[in-house]
Amino acid sequence: MTEMVYGSVPVRDGEPVFPKWWRTVDKWTLSCILMLFGVGILLGLAASPPLAERNNFAPFHYVQRQALFGGMAMLAMILTSMMSPTVVRRLAVLGFLGAFVALALLPFLGTDFGKGAVRWYSLGFASVQPSEFLKPTFVIVAAWLMAAAQDLGGPPGRLYSFALMVAIVLMLALQPDFGQASLVLFGWGVMWFVGGAPMLLLIGLAGLVVLAGSFAYNNSEHFARRIDGFLSPDVDPTTQLGYATDAIREGGFFGVGVGEGQVKWSLPDAHTDFIIAVAAEEYGLVLVLAIIALYATIVVRSMIRLMRERDPFIRLAGTGLACMFGVQAMINMGVAVRLLPAKGMTLPFVSYGGSSLIAGGIAVGMLLAFTRTRPQGEIGDILRGRLR
Amino acid sequence: MIRTPLRPLARILDAREKGENPDAIERENLRIRHEQIRDSSRVRAEGRLLVLGLTFFCAFAVIGARMGTLAASEPREPRSYATGASIINSRADITDRHGRVLATNMSTHSLYAHPHQMIEPERAAQELVRIFPDLDQERLVKDFTGGKRKFLWVKKKISPEQMQQVHDIGEPGLLFGPREMRLYPNGALMAHVLGGTSFGREGVHAAEVVGTAGIEKFLDDELRDPAREGAPVQLSLDLTVQSVTEEVLDVGMKLMNAKGAASVLMDVRTGEVIAIASLPDFDPNKRPRPLTEGDASDSPLFNRAVQGVYELGSTFKIFAAAQALDLGLFNASTIIDTRPPFKVGGHKIGEFENHNYGEISVEEIIVKSSNRGTGKMALAIGPARQKEFLKGLGFFDPTPLEIVEAKGGQPLLPKRWTDLSAVTISYGHGLSASPLHLAAGYAAIANGGVYVKPTLLKTSGAQNGARIMSERSAAAARTMLRKVVTEGTASFGEVPGYFVGGKTGTADKPKERGGGYYKDKTITTFASLFPAHDPRYVLIVTLDEPSENSGKKPRRTAGWTAVPVAAEMIGRVAPLLGLRPDVARMQVERVYQTSN
Numbered sequence: 001m002t003e004m005v006y007g008s009v010p011v012r013d014g015e016p017v018f019p020k021w022w023r024t025v026d027k028w029t030l031s032c033i034l035m036l037f038g039v040g041i042l043l044g045l046a047a048s049p050p051l052a053e054r055n056n057f058a059p060f061h062y063v064q065r066q067a068l069f070g071g072m073a074m075l076a077m078i079l080t081s082m083m084s085p086t087v088v089r090r091l092a093v094l095g096f097l098g099a100f101v102a103l104a105l106l107p108f109l110g111t112d113f114g115k116g117a118v119r120w121y122s123l124g125f126a127s128v129q130p131s132e133f134l135k136p137t138f139v140i141v142a143a144w145l146m147a148a149a150q151d152l153g154g155p156p157g158r159l160y161s162f163a164l165m166v167a168i169v170l171m172l173a174l175q176p177d178f179g180q181a182s183l184v185l186f187g188w189g190v191m192w193f194v195g196g197a198p199m200l201l202l203i204g205l206a207g208l209v210v211l212a213g214s215f216a217y218n219n220s221e222h223f224a225r226r227i228d229g230f231l232s233p234d235v236d237p238t239t240q241l242g243y244a245t246d247a248i249r250e251g252g253f254f255g256v257g258v259g260e261g262q263v264k265w266s267l268p269d270a271h272t273d274f275i276i277a278v279a280a281e282e283y284g285l286v287l288v289l290a291i292i293a294l295y296a297t298i299v300v301r302s303m304i305r306l307m308r309e310r311d312p313f314i315r316l317a318g319t320g321l322a323c324m325f326g327v328q329a330m331i332n333m334g335v336a337v338r339l340l341p342a343k344g345m346t347l348p349f350v351s352y353g354g355s356s357l358i359a360g361g362i363a364v365g366m367l368l369a370f371t372r373t374r375p376q377g378e379i380g381d382i383l384r385g386r387l388r
Numbered sequence: 389m390i391r392t393p394l395r396p397l398a399r400i401l402d403a404r405e406k407g408e409n410p411d412a413i414e415r416e417n418l419r420i421r422h423e424q425i426r427d428s429s430r431v432r433a434e435g436r437l438l439v440l441g442l443t444f445f446c447a448f449a450v451i452g453a454r455m456g457t458l459a460a461s462e463p464r465e466p467r468s469y470a471t472g473a474s475i476i477n478s479r480a481d482i483t484d485r486h487g488r489v490l491a492t493n494m495s496t497h498s499l500y501a502h503p504h505q506m507i508e509p510e511r512a513a514q515e516l517v518r519i520f521p522d523l524d525q526e527r528l529v530k531d532f533t534g535g536k537r538k539f540l541w542v543k544k545k546i547s548p549e550q551m552q553q554v555h556d557i558g559e560p561g562l563l564f565g566p567r568e569m570r571l572y573p574n575g576a577l578m579a580h581v582l583g584g585t586s587f588g589r590e591g592v593h594a595a596e597v598v599g600t601a602g603i604e605k606f607l608d609d610e611l612r613d614p615a616r617e618g619a620p621v622q623l624s625l626d627l628t629v630q631s632v633t634e635e636v637l638d639v640g641m642k643l644m645n646a647k648g649a650a651s652v653l654m655d656v657r658t659g660e661v662i663a664i665a666s667l668p669d670f671d672p673n674k675r676p677r678p679l680t681e682g683d684a685s686d687s688p689l690f691n692r693a694v695q696g697v698y699e700l701g702s703t704f705k706i707f708a709a710a711q712a713l714d715l716g717l718f719n720a721s722t723i724i725d726t727r728p729p730f731k732v733g734g735h736k737i738g739e740f741e742n743h744n745y746g747e748i749s750v751e752e753i754i755v756k757s758s759n760r761g762t763g764k765m766a767l768a769i770g771p772a773r774q775k776e777f778l779k780g781l782g783f784f785d786p787t788p789l790e791i792v793e794a795k796g797g798q799p800l801l802p803k804r805w806t807d808l809s810a811v812t813i814s815y816g817h818g819l820s821a822s823p824l825h826l827a828a829g830y831a832a833i834a835n836g837g838v839y840v841k842p843t844l845l846k847t848s849g850a851q852n853g854a855r856i857m858s859e860r861s862a863a864a865a866r867t868m869l870r871k872v873v874t875e876g877t878a879s880f881g882e883v884p885g886y887f888v889g890g891k892t893g894t895a896d897k898p899k900e901r902g903g904g905y906y907k908d909k910t911i912t913t914f915a916s917l918f919p920a921h922d923p924r925y926v927l928i929v930t931l932d933e934p935s936e937n938s939g940k941k942p943r944r945t946a947g948w949t950a951v952p953v954a955a956e957m958i959g960r961v962a963p964l965l966g967l968r969p970d971v972a973r974m975q976v977e978r979v980y981q982t983s984n
Binding site for chain 2: 150151152190193194195196245248249251252253280284285288289292293295296299300303304306307308309310312315319323326330333334337339
């Protein structure tokens with residue numbers, strides 16, 4: 001008491017930050033993400049030495065970089081997850097403005113690293129892809145606008161967010177980066193769906209997509225060939241897809257053994273887009289199923305926690321972030337097993353990549369911030385007799 | 389729907405009376421309304437989130453299941469289905485009538501480079517140029533080190549020795565692909581018939597061999613038909629006879645200072661072409677490029693026997709005589725006045741070197757080769773019937789020979805078939821046809837009056853073609869042809885024991901730009917059949933611009949140029965064809981001639 005009176009022990013107005021964070025954060029999701037990051041390092045040990053050899057670096061150069069960036073990403077994630085949703089929203093809106101401007105300036109200041117699409121800023125020691133940061137912050141901004149639209153006399157937020165989404169998708173498509181563009185489109189669609197899109201409109205849109213698809217299939221030879229090639233059961237074994245499929249088969253249930261895999265030497269994208277093939281070959285189906293389970297847990301658990309959320313902004317933002325995260329993982333693995341047509345997309349937290357790792361950390365941090373346990377007016381529900 | 393106002397008038401008035409702020413009522417109502425919206429949207433979102441979660445769960449489950457089935461299946465060797473795998477590169481052999489190989493396949497290798505796999509591109513280029521001196525080293529270095537090209541052909545066909553030398557360079561970026569290559573083991577022999585091949589669709593692991601000319605192109609589909617299972621295509625040609633023919637023709641062409649020559653040897657009953665040659669020729673293994681300028685007929689690729697259409701001169705006279713006999717207008721001893729003047733359509737018809745043969749028989753007209761005599765016969769026959777007759781002998785259409793070039797041998801016919809045309813065509817001017825056309829026409833006379841289609845494919849048995857004239861007329865025509873050799877213009881054509889009959893033809897060459905004929909350029913032709921009493925073969929020999937220079941002035945007639953070449957040819961070819969010199973008949977004929 002004396003110490004308190006004389007100020008030698010600081011007075012707190014509430015619960016200490018860290019214990020509160022630990023009490024309220026979704027520990028399941030957190031541990032899943034940490035495990036995914038661990039798997040990423042483990043697979044980096046297997047998949048990146050060929051790349052390091054090609055680029056004349058020490059064998060584990062990329063693993064060290066991954067660990068460094070991963071550490072930064074974990075830090076960013078934890079810091080973000082400690083913020084309150086309001087602070088997250090404010091910072092994300094500022095971040096969104098920055099990323100949007102950066103994306104718009106890409107054609108003038110960006111570089112394509114000889115890959116044909118201008119997507120990066122080169123910072124010397126690392127490269128930054130603005131669209132990686134734009135994706136999660138856009139989700140926040142769109143959720144904010146949509147939630148505001150629900151208020152009586154609020155702004156027409158859905159229309160605004162739709163216009164914003166169209167602008168971003170167009171800019172991404174012009175780079176061209178159809179993968180990111182489709183992710184942004186998907187994220188907005190999911191939020192719109194959860195935010196109360198009319199069922200009739202959704203059914204109409206689905207019909208329209210089917211119509212447009214069949215029209216494109218019948219009229220565009222290129223499109224038809226892509227689809228036919230995807231549907232045909234034979235895959236040319238000399239393509240990346242063929243190697244990936246063979247690697248999965250080679251691995252079987254328990255893998256060929258650590259460091260024994262061959263596919264990483266044949267695939268130029270073994271450390272990014274096809275890392276799941278390396279995992280399947282060296283560690284077998286066991287690790288692949290574990291990775292899938294981790295992603296599924298993160299997504300499904302976040303959804304369940306968001307179901308109880310009262311605040312529309314938090315609900316929408318959380319949904320958008322979780323779905324984007326899950327879909328990116330799904331597309332990556334779906335391509336490797338030929339359930340989806342070929343599309344370059346990284347496996348979040350597992351694939352190698354500096355700026356995408358940090359952006360992913362921030363995104364998941366925001367998701368964790370939104371799914372933290374907070375009072376949801378249960379007492380009020382009980383008092384009003386809407387007990388469930 | 390009942391609209392509940394945010395500012396219910398009763399409560400507002402009530403509040404005003406109590407002195408309270410009525411806005412508080414609105415705020416309170418708004419709050420309650422928000423609460424309601426929020427609750428309803430929360431309920432809706434709960435359901436939709438559940439749907440989303442389930443969807444994600446199912447999608448992840450599907451991916452997991454798919455991974456499981458893949459992991460459970462057997463791995464395949466990563467073997468490429470290269471684009472070339474579907475290329476059919478089997479091509480049937482071509483043989484002569486006795487089964488001797490004329491065209492076959494040999495497996496060799498092609499050489500290509502993957503510059504990105506190269507370790508020492510400069511040294512590789514240097515070594516390659518040492519092995520293949522025709523390569524350009526600077527260009528190779530540029531291609532190998534430019535970094536742009538991932539693949540390039542170095543050589544399409546290389547020999548096993550060259551392949552070993554390239555192996556010895558030890559450069560991993562130099563690779564070999566298997567190739568089927570077409571080989572013509574007899575070199576230039578029958579070059580114009582065989583034509584040539586080149587690569588069609590090309591992949592790394594195979595290349596299609598497609599015919600580019602001659603019978604290779606004409607029978608391309610048949611030769612490449614996998615259903616043949618390698619059965620060779622057998623031609624009517626005889627390798628030995630062809631070889632002798634070409635040798636004699638080549639020597640004859642040089643002796644007679646001709647710039648080109650052609651010969652056709654044909655079986656008169658079956659229509660099979662036994663030997664067909666055109667000089668100058670080429671090697672189908674290294675087919676030269678077509679001429680880009682000048683006259684295409686000067687190219688060695690030009691087939692004079694089939695593609696070349698010439699005015700064949702007096703060789704046509706026998707057709708007029710045979711038709712006149714067949715129609716019963718004359719017989720062999722009918723006397724015709726061949727004295728000048730003889731004018732048709734305002735044109736004077738002259739004779740060779742302005743001879744005047746006087747009043748002579750039809751037989752003598754052929755033997756002495758009188759233009760006015762055949763002209764008078766043609767007038768008696770009339771243009772319509774003459775046209776019909778020549779059409780029946782195939783002079784109106786390209787020959788049906790099984791090489792693509794045959795289509796190019798379209799005879800040149802007069803636009804209007806007037807009396808004058810009839811007269812000039814009767815002695816072989818005004819109608820241009822190929823030597824092969826002439827062979828088919830003479831075959832009809834030789835085989836007793838039936839048209840046979842010339843063919844390059846081995847056949848069995850005589851063709852039953854359309855009858856053009858009676859056997860009697862054909863036999864009478866043959867007697868005349870025999871007399872041309874024994875008594876007339878083709879006296880050099882006698883080959884003891886083989887009873888050659890035939891007709892010479894010397895035609896002035898028309899100027900290329902029109903406007904008359906050259907005085908000192910001729911096409912000389914000898915159309916012959918042997919043995920004359922029972923003809924088995926016809927032989928046409930044509931020389932382009934010959935001149936026999938042993939006399940005081942150059943001789944350019946067929947009797948001095950084409951006939952001796954043909955006689956030499958018959959003398960050497962007939963035994964190869966299984967004909968024996970008929971010694972007994974030689975004596976009979978001598979007695980017959982002396983008693984006459």
